[in-house]
Amino acid sequence: MSLISKTAAELGAMIAAGEVSAVEVAEAHLDRMVEVEPKVQAFLHVEREVTLEQARAVDTRLRAGERLGPLAGVPIAHKDIFATRDMPTTAASKILEGWRPPYDATVTARLREAGLVILGKTNLDEFAMGSSTENSAYHVTRNPWDLSRVPGGSSGGSSAAVAAYEAPLSTGTDTGGSIRQPAAVTGIVGMKPTYGGSSRYGLIAFASSLDTPGPFARNVLDAALLHEAFSGHDPLDSTSIDAPVPSVVEAARQADIAGMRVGVVKEFGGEGYQAGVLARYHEAVELLESLGAKVVEVSCPSFRTALPAYYLIAPSECSSNLARFDAMRYGLRVGDDGSRSAEEVMALTRAAGFGPEVKRRIMLGTYALSSGYYDAYYGQAQKVRTVISREFDAAFQQVDVLVSPTTPTTAFAIGERADDPMAMYLADLCTIPSNLAGNAAMSVPCGLADEDNLPVGLQIMAPVLADDRCYRVGAAVEKALESRWGGPLLKEAPSL
């Protein structure tokens, strides 16, 4: 078995045991990238020498007897929205083309410290705004299952890289489903931790009250190892929670759900959902029951209003967060020919540097926050947000976890929804409530839809700071399904 098909846990163990070096593992993945990147285009920046230098440093640290974590020497791909001091960071926007941060995000710094080796920076929808990665200002990323389809978004480069065996692990950010939805449509595991459980410091902000860094992996245990490696309180992020990280690795190993109470969200399913998605979802619910879980139906009526509330809150925050891209201190500068005012240069730069979806959201948000409209839009959306949180609280009085399909459909075709923002927004219908409430949620593969043979994800939602429950249920589902399938779902993917 080649190095690229190993799990992160296996690679970590082999490197720790000295069976293989971090450099060899990095090289294997860099070689894989040379092979498949022309088709998949998951990455925005790859700097082979920077990667190998990091790998050599980890090998040196290990040889010196330094005790690093279980993922020391394992390669990782970072969504290009996390600041990295040795690679460009662009958020897939022209406005930040070539920008090299003088500092590391907390997530990248912690993983560097734990000995993970950065393979490169992955593509995304510009500033994480989108559900297909088509909004990247640089190029489109393709779904390894079907190169004519999207890999989901916004973290589509990260999901594609892991699904295409270019990286065993990657990071993403989830603001409205941007980890779970790409994980679902590429047949891998993606986790949105509890808001505040993972630091946002150095993560280029889209919507501050929603953005959550999280892991991608090809299996639940690997995701848990990565989750544990970068999580925990960060004094640089005021919204970071000062509480112990839930024991997600232990939960992933436990994989036992006998006696757990599972709630099926009544509002998710039915009209607008692909039949093949619903079929796999219903089988997954039956599977949970057969594994000893007690399944009940739970109604959360306000979840239907989550999407409109989200499309007021997220654009409002983004309209303010993206104001700093003004050509004054870094990034693109257009029209500075000595004849124009600072204001004109700002306007020309922003007009040239932002893509259409980013502009759309800045305008939506600017409008929603305007005097006279604030109460009707932003204020009202915050009330809806509170109601949704309360419904989650009430539901979690009855059950330990809630489940739903991760997405209403499997991966759609490139270009299919590009001109229809509403259709695009619907991809996040099931994932958005957990962003608004800040609770933990995971997507695990639960099979292929009959009509297109593309992956379907099961979403597992748990209360705030009960991230371990997602891993416990996710691992149980994974274990049962893999024994049924005779291996991971990804082995069904066509070879690239």
Add this chain to the structure above:
Amino acid sequence: MTMVYDEALEKFEPVLGLETHVELGTKSKMFCGCKTAFGAPANTQVCPTCLALPGSLPVANETAIESTIRIGLALNCSIAEWCRFARKNYFYPDMPKNYQISQYDEPLCFDGYVDVEVDGRTVRIEIERVHLEEDTGKSTHVGGATGRIHGADYSIVDYNRAGIPLVEIVTKPIPGTDRMAPEVARAYVTELREIMRSLGVSDVRMEEGSLRCDVNVSLMPRGSSEWGTRTETKNVNSLRSVERAVRSEIERQAGILSEGGKIIQETRHFHEDTGTTTSGRSKEEAQDYRYFPEPDLVPIAPDPAWVAELKAALPELPSVKRKRLQSEWGLSDLDMAAMHNADAIDLVEATVAAGAPAADARKWWMGELARRANESGIALADLPITPEQIARVTELVASGALNDKLAREVLEGVLAGEGSPDEVVERRGLQIVNDEGELLVMIDEVLAANADAAEKVRSGKIAAVGALVGGVMKASRGKADAARARALILEKLGVSE
């Protein structure tokens, strides 16, 4: 166009409002760890957060929150049990994020008051709110006539100031000050400045911009109860300017209103040189700041027990202290007010603390030193002399080692940088001549040279001794002990008083 002040006040009644910004003297900035020293080379006290690099996040400075609460308590405010920061959104090159982290409808402190005294009358100024925010960077517009951004050739920005904690103190509208409006405005800012100093939260130097004041003025016709349209005057950078700006706005607005004109709600700029204001941007086309709660920061929820502790630990406030000192020093209201106006109270207090009698301390600071400060055009506190040094001089006078004239010379030497009072006495040779032998020699010479005067004294015209003492003083170049010289002369002439 403008109307003279007295006439304006006959027709109209002014309503004031003041917005004061105080830069807190915290070691680090409001939302990052950068230093806050004034005058550092441009853009050397910056980091990813205060430069708003992508991905950076703010973390609130707890000392700044504590200072703001202490200010609120000193201004008799209620302290919010729960409040949030808010983003004030507008684009300007010296504001790195293009939004300012401020507070909007949930200020940290609210509903307070401060009493100020003007001409023996106490005026209560009600405080609407005290909130915490961050300062912007500093733009310098190069070229162009006005020094403002419009018309400049280019602008340079120093972000050292960006993110320095700023407390905004807003009064409620202040009616009823009548013709004392300018003095009330000045007295209020003076009082705030002293409160900040006593709390030790800011160096409140108006000339360095660590205390900045916006003055709102509107007029209503006498007999009316409906407030007029107000203007907001910025760039008011000294206590004197506060007073002048109010006066100038009253005169300007009265002129417009009595000619049937309308006051435009606008920002105006005060000009130190002319003492007048000119129009800035009109508030009608003012921006919509699109305030919303800052999602990068958690709400502030000060523990009431902690607030109670802060309140109990407040220092004696300036107004209370003035009353105490006045009674301790036995001064009249007028004398105390004069000291207050001259900013001499703290200096006198420190001098007394260093051992000087209050009357002497007051005499030096309000007399000789006030005159010298005035001549040099600097504040009393900025004279290069310390209260301890003044106390030493009064001690030397009390011991008889110096007389008043010599003491003034010693002060001159200290101010000229010649060292401590003792060093100046030593170097300039300013000891009083107490050696009786030396004195007697001088007396003999003076008596010989002034035989007429000596004869008059002998014959009982004791008043004539003054000329003889004067002669001795002259001969000793002021160093003789005059009283001792007088006694010796009388003794020598065989006259007793």
